[in-house]
Amino acid sequence: MVQSAVLGYPRIGTGRSVKKAIESYWAGKSTAEELQQVAKNVRKERWESMKNAGVDIIPSGEFTLYDQLLDHSYNFGVIPERYASQNLSGLDTYFAMGRGRQDKAKGVDVVACEMGKFFDSNYHVVKVPHSPNTTFKLNNNQQLAEYEEAKALGIITRPVLFGPITYLALVAKSRDAPADFEPLSLLDNLLPVYKELLQQLKDAGVESVQIDEPILVTDKAEAWGAQYKKVYEALAPVSPKITLTTPYGRIGKSIEFVKDLPIHALHIDLNREPGQLDAVLAALKPTKINIELGIVSGRNIWKTDLKAAKALAEKAIKELGADRVVVSTSSSLLHTPISLKVETKLTPEQVSWLAFAEEKCEEVATLAAALNGNETAAFEQNTKDIAARREFERTSDSAVRDRVANITEEQLSRKAPFPERREAQKKHLNLPKFATTTIGSFPQTKEIRLARAKFGKGEITKEQYEKAMEDEIKYAVDFQEKTGLDLFVHGEPERNDMVQYFGEQLNGFIFTQLGWVQSYGSRYVRPPIVVSDVSRSQPMTVRWSAYAQSLTQKPMKGMLTGPVTILNWSFPRADVSKEVQSKQLALALRDEVVDLANAGIKAIQVDEPAIREGLPLRKEDWDAYLKWAVDSFRLSTSGVENDIQVHSHFCYSDFGDIFPSIQRLDADVISIEASKADLKLLDVFKAHGYSNEIGPGVYDIHSPRVPSEQEIKDRIAAMVKVLPADLLVVNPDCGLKTRGWKETEESLQNLVAAARWARETYA
Numbered sequence: 001m002v003q004s005a006v007l008g009y010p011r012i013g014t015g016r017s018v019k020k021a022i023e024s025y026w027a028g029k030s031t032a033e034e035l036q037q038v039a040k041n042v043r044k045e046r047w048e049s050m051k052n053a054g055v056d057i058i059p060s061g062e063f064t065l066y067d068q069l070l071d072h073s074y075n076f077g078v079i080p081e082r083y084a085s086q087n088l089s090g091l092d093t094y095f096a097m098g099r100g101r102q103d104k105a106k107g108v109d110v111v112a113c114e115m116g117k118f119f120d121s122n123y124h125v126v127k128v129p130h131s132p133n134t135t136f137k138l139n140n141n142q143q144l145a146e147y148e149e150a151k152a153l154g155i156i157t158r159p160v161l162f163g164p165i166t167y168l169a170l171v172a173k174s175r176d177a178p179a180d181f182e183p184l185s186l187l188d189n190l191l192p193v194y195k196e197l198l199q200q201l202k203d204a205g206v207e208s209v210q211i212d213e214p215i216l217v218t219d220k221a222e223a224w225g226a227q228y229k230k231v232y233e234a235l236a237p238v239s240p241k242i243t244l245t246t247p248y249g250r251i252g253k254s255i256e257f258v259k260d261l262p263i264h265a266l267h268i269d270l271n272r273e274p275g276q277l278d279a280v281l282a283a284l285k286p287t288k289i290n291i292e293l294g295i296v297s298g299r300n301i302w303k304t305d306l307k308a309a310k311a312l313a314e315k316a317i318k319e320l321g322a323d324r325v326v327v328s329t330s331s332s333l334l335h336t337p338i339s340l341k342v343e344t345k346l347t348p349e350q351v352s353w354l355a356f357a358e359e360k361c362e363e364v365a366t367l368a369a370a371l372n373g374n375e376t377a378a379f380e381q382n383t384k385d386i387a388a389r390r391e392f393e394r395t396s397d398s399a400v401r402d403r404v405a406n407i408t409e410e411q412l413s414r415k416a417p418f419p420e421r422r423e424a425q426k427k428h429l430n431l432p433k434f435a436t437t438t439i440g441s442f443p444q445t446k447e448i449r450l451a452r453a454k455f456g457k458g459e460i461t462k463e464q465y466e467k468a469m470e471d472e473i474k475y476a477v478d479f480q481e482k483t484g485l486d487l488f489v490h491g492e493p494e495r496n497d498m499v500q501y502f503g504e505q506l507n508g509f510i511f512t513q514l515g516w517v518q519s520y521g522s523r524y525v526r527p528p529i530v531v532s533d534v535s536r537s538q539p540m541t542v543r544w545s546a547y548a549q550s551l552t553q554k555p556m557k558g559m560l561t562g563p564v565t566i567l568n569w570s571f572p573r574a575d576v577s578k579e580v581q582s583k584q585l586a587l588a589l590r591d592e593v594v595d596l597a598n599a600g601i602k603a604i605q606v607d608e609p610a611i612r613e614g615l616p617l618r619k620e621d622w623d624a625y626l627k628w629a630v631d632s633f634r635l636s637t638s639g640v641e642n643d644i645q646v647h648s649h650f651c652y653s654d655f656g657d658i659f660p661s662i663q664r665l666d667a668d669v670i671s672i673e674a675s676k677a678d679l680k681l682l683d684v685f686k687a688h689g690y691s692n693e694i695g696p697g698v699y700d701i702h703s704p705r706v707p708s709e710q711e712i713k714d715r716i717a718a719m720v721k722v723l724p725a726d727l728l729v730v731n732p733d734c735g736l737k738t739r740g741w742k743e744t745e746e747s748l749q750n751l752v753a754a755a756r757w758a759r760e761t762y763a
Helices: 014-026 032-053 068-075 090-099 142-152 164-170 183-203 219-223 225-238 252-258 274-284 306-320 348-353 357-371 377-393 398-405 418-429 446-456 462-483 542-550 563-568 578-598 619-637 656-664 682-688 709-720 741-761
Strands: 003-005 058-060 101-103 108-110 114-117 124-127 157-162 208-212 241-246 265-269 290-296 325-329 506-510 517-520 523-525 529-536 556-561 603-607 645-650 669-672 693-696
Touching: 003 357, 014 032, 032 058, 032 142, 032 357, 058 142, 068 090, 068 124, 068 157, 068 164, 090 101, 124 517, 142 157, 142 183, 157 164, 164 183, 164 219, 164 225, 183 225, 219 252, 225 241, 225 252, 241 290, 252 274, 265 274, 274 290, 274 306, 290 306, 290 357, 306 325, 306 357, 306 377, 325 357, 348 377, 357 377, 398 529, 398 578, 418 645, 446 462, 462 542, 462 741, 506 578, 529 578, 542 556, 542 578, 556 578, 563 578, 563 619, 578 603, 578 619, 603 619, 619 656, 656 682, 709 741
Parallel strands: 003 325, 058 157, 157 208, 208 241, 241 265, 265 290, 290 325, 556 603, 603 645, 645 669, 669 693
Antiparallel strands: 101 108, 114 124, 506 529, 517 523
């Protein structure tokens, strides 16, 4: 019989209960015991939801209060001294590693660990630093604890953990580690801890375990056959039956050694890479390894075409037999909202297109039943819904399609090269050396959120809402005047989210009420859904930026989210290429950039934090992606005169591999997340050189701490050693939306003071 499986489930809780409990604990309003009780309730809710949907193989051990990779480091006893020495509780030490901690009264001041994107998703992982001296011990067997917790509820689960090679491939390298140190060299030290953990699971009666090795879908893993052989030959004798998972891409040549590993089953991602099935089946057929088909998308929210999925699965059954086949999600469902049942504002037609985590569990169960000879009413309804969606997809906006088809090379370039533009911008903006600015957003206060909620419910008029936003913008402008910043922003109080805000004003999107997805820690987003061709009906930001500019003589930056980021941080269409969708967005933004310039806005920032994130995991796929991604940015920004300064912002980006593409963006100024990564990105710029202006972030905005003036001076001094002083801009790592005003004020005062020091020191 074919079984159904799910690789992971959202851990945010109904009504974002986990977020609320965590933030209540951080604020000192609830106890650790109360927080853990909420977590326990949510785990129960998750397991019961999957069981009630009919899923056969239910995951456990992948729940987290902050981040799953951070959990592994903490559970393996990898707690850097800067945290261990703070005399904090275990829970507070864990949170300090994830988000930093500052308590001046108690003498506690530690920055957070580095954060990075998880493969090509919009989820972030916390990368605890490792060095040659790192040691491992089993600090906590989370997988066993959750297995027993579920078992007490009458639910048998499959414990989940990162594989040791993926774990070491994802963690950070300590800044003081030797240049040639690679965390993978710690493998022999780490293996005994994995063996101990798995032996405990086996002794407890656990029958099977899920070991996630997504690093296998990258090129680098193809050289690690010997390491994989050593690891799994060591783990297999002490472990329950191992299902090795490879989500997020294609396993490629690594199947040549994976097929010889002592594992029970291999999971492959057929949603992202359906073309790999034949090669994997051919490799597994002579072996005893079962196959788990990741056929229901864990990344997007479109309903699975179960008829097509069934045909694909039947190919595997024909080759291996039904008992060797499991149908599952392509990845963990953490990338999707929890349930469609709470979405009361979507039309019945729109609901019929979609499947969130709860519905995806039903899909894998329905698919397994159909493969076992029981095509239910749900299967028949799915066929009708897919046909209706395909009919809708045949409609298009011919004006939008024609405009994309007629894009010219001239539209992809500014009117003059950077040196000429820079001279025009110096006169137009009159900014000092080491100009200070912020990335765009200022704190989203309780008052802002309340005004937005009241307006959404019809409790205040549009005029009252806009007056409230104008008051917030005036406060932000007055603050910047008082603080002494050089290039202002309006603060973005009117924006609920940097992607959702634009999606709501563009044609072609629909939105959820409660479709929250975890980005990192307690930070959740509600991605818009692209359902048809995208266009702009009217200006989206000009009204607010122009108002802000009217309040000051200082230059004001207009703030936009770039086309690649809007696309990557939405749920894109599945029937049209990402290139087409990105260029549609780029044309809409191009019109907005021109309108901002015509309204007197002298600098315009088009943020592309997701451009590196969207890079395909296999190098052979890079060129095509980078061509259309960079062209989309240039299309957005090249419609203005030379004296308009175009900015862009990037975070958590490993630029080394794609540096020529970052240069080809031809932005006048780029700002990058740098301090959270301990300025390691500067090494890339040192190696390659960079001719345009650049603002490496001088402090981490994700941490609830105020950087000292000296800390920022030290960072500027480090930057000057690598980059020309006359090209440096001084700014935080990212936007300040999640911070409070008190810490924002203190931090930016220190930033401005440090910039003034730099002007005197490096005159």
